[in-house]
Amino acid sequence: MSLLLDFAPMQASAHDAALAALMICDPQHKCAATAALRDDWLAGVLGLVTSVDIVEPLREPGRPPRPELVAPAQLAGRSTGNREGHAALLHAIAHIEFNAISLALDCVYRFRSQPFAFHDDWIKVAAEEAYHFGLVCERLAALGFAYGDFPAHDGLWDMACRTAHDLLARMALVPRVLEARGLDATPPIMNKLRGAGDKASVAVLEIILRDEIGHVAIGDRWFREQCAARGLEPEATYLQLIDDFRAPRPQPPLHIEARLAAGFSVAELEALSRPRKR
Numbered sequence: 001m002s003l004l005l006d007f008a009p010m011q012a013s014a015h016d017a018a019l020a021a022l023m024i025c026d027p028q029h030k031c032a033a034t035a036a037l038r039d040d041w042l043a044g045v046l047g048l049v050t051s052v053d054i055v056e057p058l059r060e061p062g063r064p065p066r067p068e069l070v071a072p073a074q075l076a077g078r079s080t081g082n083r084e085g086h087a088a089l090l091h092a093i094a095h096i097e098f099n100a101i102s103l104a105l106d107c108v109y110r111f112r113s114q115p116f117a118f119h120d121d122w123i124k125v126a127a128e129e130a131y132h133f134g135l136v137c138e139r140l141a142a143l144g145f146a147y148g149d150f151p152a153h154d155g156l157w158d159m160a161c162r163t164a165h166d167l168l169a170r171m172a173l174v175p176r177v178l179e180a181r182g183l184d185a186t187p188p189i190m191n192k193l194r195g196a197g198d199k200a201s202v203a204v205l206e207i208i209l210r211d212e213i214g215h216v217a218i219g220d221r222w223f224r225e226q227c228a229a230r231g232l233e234p235e236a237t238y239l240q241l242i243d244d245f246r247a248p249r250p251q252p253p254l255h256i257e258a259r260l261a262a263g264f265s266v267a268e269l270e271a272l273s274r275p276r277k278r
Contacts, residue, residue, distance in 0.1 A: 012047070012049075013046060013047055013048060013049045014037070014041055014046040014047065014048055014108055014119055014123065015048070015049055015108060015109050015112050016109075017037050017040065017046055018037060018105045018106075018108035018109040018123070018126070019105075019109045020033065021033040021034050021037055021105055021126075022061050022062060022102055022105040022106060022109060023059075023061065023062040024062045025062040025063055025064055026062075026064065027064060027098060027133065027137075027147060030062060030101060030130070031101070031130035031131075031133060031134055034101055034105065034126050034127055034129075034130040035127055035130055035131075037105075037123060037126065037127070038123050038124065038126070038127035041119075041120070041123050048112065048116065048119060049112055050112075050113075051112055051113065052112075052113055053110060053111050053112060053113050053167070054109065054110045054111075054112065055164075055165055056164075057161065057164060058106065058157075058160060058161040058164045061102040061105075061106075061157065062102075063098075063102075064147075064148055065148075066148030066149075067091070067095065067147070067148045067149070067150060067151055067152040068151045068152075069151070069152060069153065069154045070151045070152070070153060071153060072153040072155065074151065075092075075151060075152070075153060080192045080193060080195065080196040080198070081196075083143055083144070086143060086193075086196055086198070087140055087143045087144075087145040087149070087150070088150045089189065089192070089193075090136055090139050090140050090143070090145075090201060091140060091145065091147065091149065091150040091152070092150075092152065093136050093189070093205075093208075094133060094136040094137055094140060094147050095147070095152040096156065096182065097129050097132040097133040097136060097208075098133050098147065099154075099156040099157050100125075100129040100132075100156065100179070100215075101126055101129045101130050101133060102157065102160075103156060103157070103160050103174060104122045104123075104125040104126035104129055105122075105126050106160060106164075107122040107125075107170070108122050108123055108126070110164065111167050111170075114167070114222075118222060121218045121221075121222070122218070125215050125218060128211050128214075128215070129215075132204075132207070132208050132211065133147075135204045135207065135208075136204060136208075138204075139198075139200060139201045139204055142200070155178070156174070156178055159173055159174055159177075159178055159245075159247065160174060162245060163245070167222070167226055168223065168226040168227070168230065168232075168237075168241075169241055169245065171219045171220075171222045171223035171226060172223050172237070172238050172241045172242075173241060173242070173245055173247050174219065175215060175216050175218065175219020175220065175223070176216065176219050176220060176223055176238060176264075177242060177247050177248065177250070178247075178248075179212060179215060179216050179219065180216050180250065180259060180262065180264075181248070181250060181251075182212055183209070183212060183213065183216060183255045183258040183259055183262065184250065184251070184253065184254050184255045184258075184259075186205055186208065186209045186212075186255075187209075187255060189205065190202050190205050190206070190209075193205070209258070213258050213261050213262050214262075216259075216262035216263070217261065217262040217263050220262055220263030220264070221263065223238070224263075235265065235267070235268045235271075238268075239271070249272070250272045252272075252273050254269060254272065254273055256269055
């Protein structure tokens with residue numbers, strides 16, 4: 001019997017099942033429903049509805065009452081020199097992974113005019129993000145903390161809301177901007193954790209980095225598909241969308257190897273690495 005039955009009646013489509021999982025507030029239940037969605041999809045239980053995309057504004061996703069969401073400037077530093085700072089750093093990663101579950105589920109729910117391969121990709125991403133969230137929460141628990149114990153910001157979901165109307169913008173600005181920043185940030189975080197003697201968390205981040213290269217590559221693939229369908233040059237369009245949405249430009253040093261594996265070109269990375277003219 002499908003685990004989805006524990007959370008909602010069996011859905012007729014992957015889109016409805018993704019929405020059901022998206023709206024679950026309890027993190028453990030959301031992760032279980034997301035894993036069940038992946039299992040049901042692979043088993044052929046769920047199909048697709050051929051229709052136009054959902055263009056309604058993004059609704060608030062299911063989330064627990066904590067963590068408190070604050071502006072990024074209000075977040076304290078995350079030094080691994082003490083247990084609380086160490087846990088705050090891991091909590092920030094857990095929060096990114098939790099939001100990434102909702103982002104992938106929304107792609108499945110919202111962009112329903114896309115082909116089978118698109119939905120297969122984003123259902124896989126959602127399940128892997130749920131797995132990552134669980135791994136980081138285990139590391140938090142080892143330090144005596146839990147998800148929700150520290151404040152967090154809502155930058156990822158805010159960008160999802162701003163790009164809900166356009167798959168091109170969503171693929172450019174969420175996987176290729178915000179999630180790609182994680183490729184650059186993860187090695188320095190791993191070094192911090194090594195310095196703190198936290199080999200177990202380093203091993204978790206090695207898994208996350210490996211998988212996130214694949215997630216950014218999926219975003220890159222569908223971004224380029226959209227550019228081709230609209231007759232747009234991808235790399236110029238990417239820079240224009242960053243400016244149009246006032247998205248944060250990548251800040252050097254970039255993780256060149258990871259970004260190349262995720263689909264960025266050498267020329268593009270050279271352009272992104274140069275100081276921006278003001």
